[in-house]
Amino acid sequence: xxxxxxxxxKLAARLRGEGLHxxxxxxxxxxxxxxxxxxxxxxxxxxxxPVDDPPAIDDFDIRMAPPSLLRQxxxxxxxxxxxxxxxxxxxxLDHAFPMLESSLNLAVASGxxxxxxxxxxxLERDGRALLMPAPSGSGKSTLCAALAWSDWRxxxxxxxxxxxxxxxxRANPRPISLKNRSIEVIAARAPxxxxxxxxxxxxxxxxxxxxxxxxxxxxxxxxALPGLLVAPVFRQDSPVVVRPLERAAAFRWLVDNSINxxxxxRAGFELLTGFVERxxxxxxxxxxxxEAIETIDQLHRDLPPLPRH
Amino acid sequence: xxxxxxxxxxLRSLLAPADTRQLSLLQWNTLLQSAxxxxxxxxxxxxxxxxxxxxxxxxxxxxxxxxASIAAESSQTAVRFEINRALxxxxxxxxxxxxxxxxxxxxxxLPPARGRFVGDVDLMVPRERIDxxxxxxxxxxxxxxxxxxxxxRYYREWTHEIPPLQHPERDTPLDVHHTxxxxxxxxxxxxxxxFAASVPLADARLRVLAPPDMVLHSGVHLFNDEVGxxxxxxxxxxxxxxxxxxxxxxxxxxxxxxxxHGLQRPLYYVLRYTSRHLGTPVPEPVVRxxxxxxxxxxxxxxxxxxxDRRFRPVAERRPTLAVTLANWAHYLRAHWLRxxxxxxxxxxxxxxxRAVRERFAGEKEPAA
Numbered sequence: 001x002x003x004x005x006x007x008x009x010k011l012a013a014r015l016r017g018e019g020l021h022x023x024x025x026x027x028x029x030x031x032x033x034x035x036x037x038x039x040x041x042x043x044x045x046x047x048x049x050p051v052d053d054p055p056a057i058d059d060f061d062i063r064m065a066p067p068s069l070l071r072q073x074x075x076x077x078x079x080x081x082x083x084x085x086x087x088x089x090x091x092x093l094d095h096a097f098p099m100l101e102s103s104l105n106l107a108v109a110s111g112x113x114x115x116x117x118x119x120x121x122x123l124e125r126d127g128r129a130l131l132m133p134a135p136s137g138s139g140k141s142t143l144c145a146a147l148a149w150s151d152w153r154x155x156x157x158x159x160x161x162x163x164x165x166x167x168x169x170r171a172n173p174r175p176i177s178l179k180n181r182s183i184e185v186i187a188a189r190a191p192x193x194x195x196x197x198x199x200x201x202x203x204x205x206x207x208x209x210x211x212x213x214x215x216x217x218x219x220x221x222x223x224a225l226p227g228l229l230v231a232p233v234f235r236q237d238s239p240v241v242v243r244p245l246e247r248a249a250a251f252r253w254l255v256d257n258s259i260n261x262x263x264x265x266r267a268g269f270e271l272l273t274g275f276v277e278r279x280x281x282x283x284x285x286x287x288x289x290x291e292a293i294e295t296i297d298q299l300h301r302d303l304p305p306l307p308r309h
Numbered sequence: 310x311x312x313x314x315x316x317x318x319x320l321r322s323l324l325a326p327a328d329t330r331q332l333s334l335l336q337w338n339t340l341l342q343s344a345x346x347x348x349x350x351x352x353x354x355x356x357x358x359x360x361x362x363x364x365x366x367x368x369x370x371x372x373x374x375x376x377a378s379i380a381a382e383s384s385q386t387a388v389r390f391e392i393n394r395a396l397x398x399x400x401x402x403x404x405x406x407x408x409x410x411x412x413x414x415x416x417x418x419l420p421p422a423r424g425r426f427v428g429d430v431d432l433m434v435p436r437e438r439i440d441x442x443x444x445x446x447x448x449x450x451x452x453x454x455x456x457x458x459x460x461x462r463y464y465r466e467w468t469h470e471i472p473p474l475q476h477p478e479r480d481t482p483l484d485v486h487h488t489x490x491x492x493x494x495x496x497x498x499x500x501x502x503x504f505a506a507s508v509p510l511a512d513a514r515l516r517v518l519a520p521p522d523m524v525l526h527s528g529v530h531l532f533n534d535e536v537g538x539x540x541x542x543x544x545x546x547x548x549x550x551x552x553x554x555x556x557x558x559x560x561x562x563x564x565x566x567x568x569x570h571g572l573q574r575p576l577y578y579v580l581r582y583t584s585r586h587l588g589t590p591v592p593e594p595v596v597r598x599x600x601x602x603x604x605x606x607x608x609x610x611x612x613x614x615x616x617d618r619r620f621r622p623v624a625e626r627r628p629t630l631a632v633t634l635a636n637w638a639h640y641l642r643a644h645w646l647r648x649x650x651x652x653x654x655x656x657x658x659x660x661x662x663r664a665v666r667e668r669f670a671g672e673k674e675p676a677a
Contacts, residue, residue, distance in 0.1 A: 055334075055338070057334060057338045057367060057373075059369075059373070083346065084346060164375075262480075263379070263383040263384075
């Protein structure tokens with residue numbers, strides 16, 4: 001069952017009561033919401049996501065509620081609890097949805113859930129992954145959103161979740177947060193894209209969320225094998241410059257952007273060294289979105305075919 | 310198996326891992342959630358692995374358990390490295406270094422180390438050498454946490470350790486102690502005897518407490534202090550008692566050392582609640598001897614009420630009123646045992662005043 005198929009009243013009651021098991025690709029979140037307005041915004045952005053029914057094993061437990069009785073009336077606020085712990089300061093009620101999104105990210109970063117997570121946009125085409133590791137705020141989200149509406153399938157715009165068994169990447173498609181100007185750019189390229197309202201003055205500035213494409217959510221259990229690693233650098237007015245990346249430099253780039261490499265010991269080292277060995281590695285400086293996408297498509301076409309088993 | 314363990318999914322799975330074979334997916338979910346919240350996820354992974362049950366667990370459970378194992382292993386690697394750096398810094402001082410708690414379990418290869426996350430390094434040096442040790446560590450790059458005058462004084466005059474140190478390049482805090490309980494507490498363990506009986510490790514620069522002292526220290530810490538994961542720490546004691554209990558003479562020594570250090574009461578609690586909750590085998594004569602030092606007959610049901618709730622796995626989303634009350638009672642009791650009444654009133658009022666200031670000023674100060 002999908003979230004959009006549940007009547008709104010029933011959805012609100014379930015979120016307030018026993019909660020919902022939201023499946024976003026590799027992760028399942030036991031989600032409870034006690035903020036009526038957030039239910040609507042959540043239902044809009046996650047309408048096409050499946051729920052785990054009957055419920056099985058969750059990865060995280062997130063509860064969104066007012067921080068106190070007082071804060072329901074006087075300057076209302078929202079608070080989130082990740083596995084029972086309030087990891088953030090309360091935010092104003094109007095920012096409840098960005099807070100939920102941050103909580104879903106924090107849950108991954110703070111728990112000992114996975115072998116390895118790297119800050120990165122991840123997309124897939126013909127079964128091969130495109131990894132663009134970069135710190136948040138580096139402009140990778142816009143490029144990622146644009147690719148997600150071209151011939152690429154979105155796995156995640158925030159985190160690369162490595163799969164220990166295959167050395168590939170698992171999907172965790174979620175709404176993509178975009179700054180004001182990016183919203184116009186993406187809306188012009190992809191009329192089918194759906195956006196949330198604009199949240200003003202969040203800690204990341206004025207942002208809106210773009211719904212993940214339906215196909216990305218439908219195919220979220222497909223693992224992508226190593227393909228391309230592109231370190232993106234946005235530079236105003238720069239022509240497209242592609243440079244091959246040394247393996248050691250690519251490895252270093254991944255380590256610098258990883259959330260938990262330090263604590264993953266040999267397992268982390270082996271995953272990352274294995275990954276850079278199986279990928280074509282480039283750095284890409286760009287200013288024009290179309291040129292960047294064209295270049296990435298060309299790099300993808302130039303990939304050597306996968307070895308046959 | 311104790312009645313507590315039979316009723317609780319987490320305890321049962323830890324003590325009889327084969328029982329997990331019959332679990333439904335939903336029960337697995339409850340089990341993993343409970344293990345995570347009680348700091349026992351990596352231990353569960355280790356127990357399932359040792360008994361060959363891990364392969365039969367659902368794929369998603371296996372993935373979560375493996376991640377917890379890696380995190381625990383990695384914390385132990387960090388602890389080994391921190392100790393290695395500290396030894397290097399202390400080179401030439403010729404001071405006995407006794408590892409305590411998690412660090413001792415890891416470096417001493419003791420059973421509680423299996424599947425245990427260790428967050429910091431605890432070590433003990435003789436009180437008359439502690440200034441020298443602190444100076445050397447500060448010279449070699451460790452930094453003291455920033456504390457106000459009250460907290461500085463609190464640590465140095467009233468506790469059994471100096472303010473925690475941490476090297477800016479690493480994540481593992483280093484706590485340097487000179488005995489096993491705060492100076493202000495009622496109990497007065499014999500620190501010299503602790504050092505004299507300590508046992509060298511393979512790397513002879515390091516020592517750990519003698520088995521009975523180790524049990525008494527972990528016990529006094531668990532029952533007279535604030536700890537974040539009481540059930541995990543009770544399992545540490547269970548492991549130590551099962552491991553050392555097989556050695557000839559251990560139990561007699563344990564009773565004798567508890568009298569020497571004035572720690573008969575904490576020992577009574579250790580034996581009562583490990584056996585009551587985890588079914589730890591304690592010889593009958595030892596139970597009887599320790600029981601003589603237990604609380605009075607009127608107090609016993611109250612202590613049971615408090616500790617039965619304190620050691621109940623926290624699975625509920627919000628603790629029940631009874632659990633909150635029990636934790637509160639424990640907090641008061643721990644403080645009561647830690648300092649004489651006058652000092653206690655002073656300490657709590659300073660802490661309360663600070664909480665009020667923070668609330669209004671909106672700025673956080675480091676807590677004592």
